Amino acid sequence: MNVAVIYGGRSREREVSLKSGKGIAKALRTKGCNVKEIDFTSKDFISELNGIDVVYLALHGRYGEDGRIQGVLDILDIPYVGSGVLASALAMDKAKAKIIFKNAGIRVAKDKLVYKKDKSEIDIEKLTAEFEFPLVVKPNQEGSTIGLSIVKTKGELNKAIDDAFSYDDQILIEEFIAGKEVTVAVLETETEIKALPIIEIIPNKNQYYDYESKYAPGGSEHIIPARIDDKTTDLLKEWAIKAHQALGCETLSRVDFIIPNDNSLPVILEVNTLPGMTETSLYPDAARAIGLSYEDIVYKLIKITQNKYKNKQ
Structure with missing residues (x-):
């Protein structure tokens, strides 16, 4: 091959x-x-x-x-x-993806989409009345938490907005939800779609799961299976598959969630259509939990893709 x-x-x-x-x-x-x-x-x-x-x-x-x-x-x-054109584009556009998730019955964080052309019209007082601190400011179409800020005071808000706009012409301002971050790998074969064991993510470098926590050596700890009850486990797996399907994803995805500290329903963060695939990445970790080595899961994804293509012809 x-x-x-x-x-x-x-x-x-x-x-x-x-x-x-x-x-x-x-x-x-x-x-x-x-x-x-x-x-x-x-x-x-x-x-x-x-x-x-x-x-x-x-x-x-x-x-x-x-x-x-x-x-x-x-x-x-x-x-x-991986996924086709439409699913890839929708997953990358966080604001549009959240509309789809909400319509599918998956809980999303409260947000406000702001365009760069309207930056001069942003009303800080109105924003701070709408959202409690801390809040999240991030580019609408970036990954790996690039350009994301956790804003704790009104004085930090303008800088966070400027930072986010330096990466994108659209930014999202979201409510901050304190809780446990988990991720669910989804694997879709020619005959079935399943959620792999849920991974709990504990940042070691910083308070939040930011770029350094994701990629620096020892930046985070992955606990498999996540330390959550059976009811939450089942719901997260159900929602991960539902999010994958609602966007029209194919073969693989990784769906990130926050489980709030107040014991309310989980909140979806995003769907990664091409999740990281280093030997220490989250998706291969989930595959190892079901007995697939790094080499096995990479080869399996290739074979699934090839078989799906043959069946379409």
């Missing part, structure tokens, strides 16, 4: 993508695949896809996880791991 692993790219998550891609390529070679590694920085990357049977997209963020490269591969009629 000739597999192209596309990684790197031009998003702010390039370094994470490089790590995922290198690990995936190595894993597929151990499974006997002929692997071509493509750093997605050149406009000539299409010519490198000649003779490729299937693509593993190890890209994160803009141009990789937002549906753009998926559209190119659809036009070229080359199968690829």
